[in-house]
Amino acid sequence: MIKKTAQSNKLLAFVTDAESQKILQSVPTDHLQLISDIRIGGINESIDFLKNNASPAVLVVDLSSSKLPVSDIKKIADCCEPGVKVIAIGDKNEVGIFRQLLSLGVQDYVVKPLSDKLLLKTFESVVLGNDDRNTKAFSEYGKLISFVGARGGIGVSTLLANCGFLLANQYTKKTSLIDLNVQGSMLSHLLDTETSTGFRDVLEAPQRIDDLFTERVMVRQTDNLSVLSSEEALDEPFLISEGAVSALLPIILSQFQYSLFDLPRSFSDGINTELLLLSNTVVIVCDTTLVSVRDVVRLTKLIRENENPEQKIILVVNNEGLYKEGHIDHDLFEESVQKKIDCVISFDSITPLVALNDGKPVVGYNGPLAKGIHQLAALLIDQTAIFPDTSGKMSFINRFFARNR
Ligand SMILES: Nc1ncnc2c1ncn2[C@@H]1O[C@H](COP(=O)(O)OP(=O)(O)OP(=O)(O)O)[C@@H](O)[C@H]1O
Ligand SMILES: [Mg+2]
CATH class of the missing domain: 3.40.50.2300 (Response regulator)
Structure with a gap:
């Protein structure tokens, strides 16, 4: 059927x-x-x-x-x-x-x-479904994209939530966002949704995951966007059970075209490594400091050990221009981490806070952060970025791309 x-x-x-x-x-x-x-x-x-x-x-x-x-x-x-x-x-x-x-x-x-x-x-x-000629599914699983930071607070959740919003609402892809920072997810704040009741239960007891899981536990932000996030109490010890990811993935990937995972900073329980191994694309968010060099090198080494030629790593420099001191220039940074920078997103002193206050995704505002996220979302689905048309008219460049797409 x-x-x-x-x-x-x-x-x-x-x-x-x-x-x-x-x-x-x-x-x-x-x-x-x-x-x-x-x-x-x-x-x-x-x-x-x-x-x-x-x-x-x-x-x-x-x-x-x-x-x-x-x-x-x-x-x-x-x-x-x-x-x-x-x-x-x-x-x-x-x-x-x-x-x-x-x-x-x-x-x-x-x-x-x-x-x-x-x-x-x-x-x-x-x-x-009364034909027994072909039982193999065409596009059985959607794409798995993991987002990971080379340091804390570098914008992983902001970029993930807003890329997810664009994939779902601008590119009309069925998209899910899963935040494994179970004690303090930001996704519900960034997208102004509820957190998911029951997420913790299935992470602790993956045998409870069934086909209805996505409808029961995921929060639907729009028709195309579903979110799995949680804000568990800080004083309640909590462990993601071994096997939770392998139980969760087939259900989620068979129902969404794109699933974006927000990985926690800690790699201690092996779950991040498992997800990095399985991801079609890994987005590493960093800045151009020495601290980032260390962890971009460690992350790319770990991912490349998979030796999966089809796996893509997208290196994003966020908060560009925030500090002048202590940053290395792009050429030296690329040489140090042995990886090209794929996307540069400028520091934006205004719109993230306005968006959070208004309870709206930051891509709904004009600013360098929104512009960078549009470019990143386009990279995730291998397309030329579609910028929002704020003037009521199409710009020359948008008309050009629309004609040649
Ligand atoms: N380009 C930017 N310009 C200005 N502020 C930004 C930019 N990107 C992210 N921020 C802000 O940085 C803060 C941290 O962002 P976010 O929570 O997305 O980071 P994170 O990497 O997910 O953090 P954590 O390590 O805590 O999970 C937020 O207040 C967000 O609005
Ligand atoms: Mg985060």
């Missing part, structure tokens, strides 16, 4: 020719509780749509113009929310392609010329 996604009743198709569009439009889908939206386009249009919109329940992609169908399908998987059912169509009747696509979790490969009867059968078997 189809999992509940943000657009759980939508069947979206991109096809490269008008004839196929007409046939797809003629296939009845009401009895499957699906509303179909059949558009002209190929792989690029499909990817563009998925990057900027909630995923449909069923996606039909046309591989006719694709020279590398398998790698194109992998690109689509990267942009899809977990649980989307994908049907590929194409003009090559090759069993090799068919097998490879199925192994990537595509439900079916339909060869052109299309027939409405065959498509109806395909849709029915995909939606009703």
Whole structure:
């Protein structure tokens, strides 16, 4: 059966020719509780749509113009929310392609010329789940992104909360934020939400985690943004149980396209190391002091020991310009830590405090911090940053990017 996604009743198709569009439009889908939206386009249009919109329940992609169908399908998987059912169509009747696509979790490969009867059968078997051809999920798990500071108070929670807000509300990705600083999470303050009742229980007794966990315990900030955070009493000793992360991850990653973890400063219980090992992307937040050099080196060494070539490290310098003394210049810093700086966010003396007072995310204000967070969020999903349009008109640069996206 189809999992509940943000657009759980939508069947979206991109096809490269008008004839196929007409046939797809003629296939009845009401009895499957699906509303179909059949558009002209190929792989690029499909990817563009998925990057900027909630995923449909069923996606039909046309591989006719694709020279590398398998790698194109992998690109689509990267942009899809977990649980989307994908049907590929194409003009090559090759069993090799068919097998490879199925192994990537595509439900079916339909060869052109299309027939409405065959498509109806395909849709029915995909939606009703009475097809035993492919049980492998397409995009089974969303992306895991860990945020860690090279020193305390460097802005990890601020950057994470606001990047999460942008991923969910500007890029329309189903996003979860999980703060493992269980005794003093800032997320609920930064986003003006409640803390999650029951988070501590599952961290102490992970056997209590079930499929309904996200609905029961997570706090929904908006349709696309759910938060898991806690403010446990300081005088009550509390240990995250071994196995809590491995119990939590499959549930969370199968329901959200992006899950952002705020890691505590202490590595003593092994949980941070486990999460760093499993993360698709690790964001290290630092400043350009000697203190940061030490811990950026230690963190990158630990992460690189994973030897996962697909894992990305994003190095963010925050609070740039706060102090003049005691900071090293960027070239020397990069040389010392053996890593390029990916994003620089200036110190902002005004908007963080105003935002906290107003109980609103700082990305809703104009200022250097908001600007930097927009750039960081775009890096997290490999896109050009979309800046808020405050003038009512699109700037030259935004028009340029909108045209060329
Ligand atoms: N670029 C910036 N300019 C000005 N203030 C900032 C900036 N980034 C973060 N801050 C402020 O720094 C303070 C600490 O931020 P935050 O709580 O996000 O850091 P942290 O790394 O999560 O801290 P901790 O180690 O306590 O978890 C907050 O008051 C926040 O508003
Ligand atoms: Mg924090």
